[in-house]
Structures are given as C-alpha cells and as structure tokens.
C-alpha cells in the first residue's frame with residue numbers, strides 16, 4: 001500500500017507588498033533583495049486574518065481538486081510555527097471549520113520543514129491503512145513574527161497556505177520521505193521569545209520581542225550542504241538516478257539555494273517550480289504553494305517524478321520523492 005496525492009490547493013492573502021514598497025519603509029533596495037534572494041513581492045495576511053483562515057481556503061481547494069467532501073477527511077496534520085492559539089492546535093481548529101469531526105487532527109512545529117514533516121506523517125498513516133483520506137497542510141502568518149525594523153530578515157518572509165489530500169493506492173505514490181533535525185544549530189535561526197520561556201518587552205519600543213533572529217550567510221551554507229545530502233539520500237534510497245527527476249519542488253527561501261539544488265541534480269531551472277519571486281519565504285506553506293502552482297498551471301502531470309525538499313529553523317530538513 002502506498003499513498004498518492006489526490007488533489008492540491010493553495011492560498012495567498014490579498015495584500016501584496018513589493019520590494020519597492022519595502023524601499024519606502026527601510027534601508028533596502030529592490031535590486032539588493034532580488035539579486036540576493038530572488039524575491040520580488042510577498043503577500044501579507046489582512047489584520048485579523050489568521051493561519052487557519054488561510055489554511056481553510058487552501059484545504060477546501062485541495063479537497064475539491066481531490067474530488068472528495070470535507071466530511072470524508074479522516075486525518076489532519078498541519079505544519080505551522082505561527083498558530084492561531086496555543087491550543088487547540090491549528091489542525092483541530094481547521095477540522096471544526098471543515099466539519100470533519102472526530103478524526104485525529106494535530107500540528108507539527110518544525111518551521112520551514114513543517115509541510116515535509118506533515119506529509120511524511122500522513123504518508124505513514126495512509127500506508128498503514130489507518131487513514132483513507134488525509135489532509136496535509138502547511139500555513140503561516142510569518143508577518144506576525146517579523147521584526148519590520150530588521151532589514152536582514154523583514155525582506156525575506158511572507159504569509160500563505162498550501163494543502164493536499166492523500167489517498168491510498170496500490171502503486172506509488174509517495175516513494176519515500178526522509179526527515180532530519182539538528183538542534184545544535186539553534187542559534188543560527190530562531191525566534192527570540194516563546195510561551196514557556198516568556199515574552200520579553202523591548203524597553204525602547206514597549207513591544208513584545210518576537211522577532212526572527214538569523215545569521216543569514218551561515219544558514220545559507222548549512223542549508224546547501226544538508227539539502228544536497230538530502231536529495232542524494234532520496235534518490236539513493238529508491239535506486240534512482242538524478243535524470244529520473246521530472247520536477248524539483250523546493251522550499252522557496254532563496255533562489256540561490258534553489259539554484260544550487262538544481263545544479264546538484266543536473267536539472268535546468270525550467271524543471272524547478274519556482275514561486276519565491278511571488279511570495280518570499282512562507283515557511284511551511286512554501287512547498288505546497290509551489291506544488292499547487294505547478295499542478296494548476298499544467299506543468300506537473302500525472303506520472304511525473306517530483307522531488308520535494310525543505311530546510312528550516314532548528315535546523316530541520318527533509319525530502320519527499322513522489323510519483324504524482
């Protein structure tokens with residue numbers, strides 16, 4: 001038994017902030033942002049619009065594309081590090097919106113790898129016969145933890161949501177997933193406050209300190225090394241050559257990291273689903289946003305071999321090799 005992707009969906013909030021808009025708010029330029037990251041614009045959630053609000057749009061689109069009803073969903077796993085509430089978790093909040101009452105629903109908190117972790121978990125439940133219609137979500141409102149006074153990070157992030165529905169199948173499907181984590185790298189990328197540790201108030205601004213702290217160039221180097229090993233691992237585990245990959249669907253953080261992965265796979269950039277220019281780094285939402293983009297615009301076809309990969313704070317990272 002395997003699991004297969006039955007349908008995909010995504011959602012970006014209406015408000016678009018371009019690099020030129022950011023030029024007016026901080027000491028940066030469109031040229032700097034585009035050449036260093038590939039980002040041209042990002043979408044920001046409206047005031048009051050939450051992670052689950054966006055996830056509901058993406059989930060309903062994925063459910064419709066899969067040709068199922070919300071009531072058929074029997075497993076929900078939700079990748080996010082920007083939850084609406086401390087509890088109930090976002091999976092359970094989404095479950096109530098969809099009316100899929102009673103099934104297991106939970107979130108995983110592995111930053112930008114949240115969707116790959118969620119997909120791996122759901123795949124195991126479907127393969128084991130314990131879920132027949134699993135909803136996998138990645139959604140974030142990173143704008144709420146972005147320090148808009150820090151040009152090193154503020155230009156990188158955006159809000160959005162993506163989702164897919166997994167169903168059982170006799171033929172693959174998801175061929176393999178590989179997950180990794182190494183907490184020794186915590187200081188290179190982290191959020192400075194949390195519930196248990198406490199929220200500190202900045203005496204200068206009288207605001208809660210909940211900004212993203214990042215050593216950008218160090219993150220860059222580790223991401224390229226770890227993701228490189230992860231794509232090799234995915235192919236080796238399935239006895240496949242690089243040439244078998246039809247589409248690379250990477251975490252959309254930085255076009256230069258993505259380019260390095262494409263090079264490692266000997267893939268031309270035309271074989272990479274690239275959306276970073278349109279929404280920046282949306283953390284757990286970025287891989288399903290890219291996947292849904294490639295599916296809906298017709299580039300990704302049934303039978304194609306997809307390599308999904310992501311890297312995030314922790315560090316956490318992972319891959320999924322998928323026959324679509």
Ligand code: COA
Nearest residue numbers: 028029032036112151152155216217219220253254311312
């Ligand atoms: N606009 C203009 N200048 C900026 C800037 C901005 N938004 N942000 C930083 N700079 C400046 C720095 O202050 C530095 O100036 P200095 O040389 O006078 O000190 C200069 O640009 C170069 O900074 P550096 O950090 O060396 O640039 P970089 O080439 O490493 O690019 C990142 C910075 C953040 C784009 C890059 O390191 C990166 O993408 N890292 C990975 C981040 C990531 O993917 N994080 C998420 C992982 S899930």
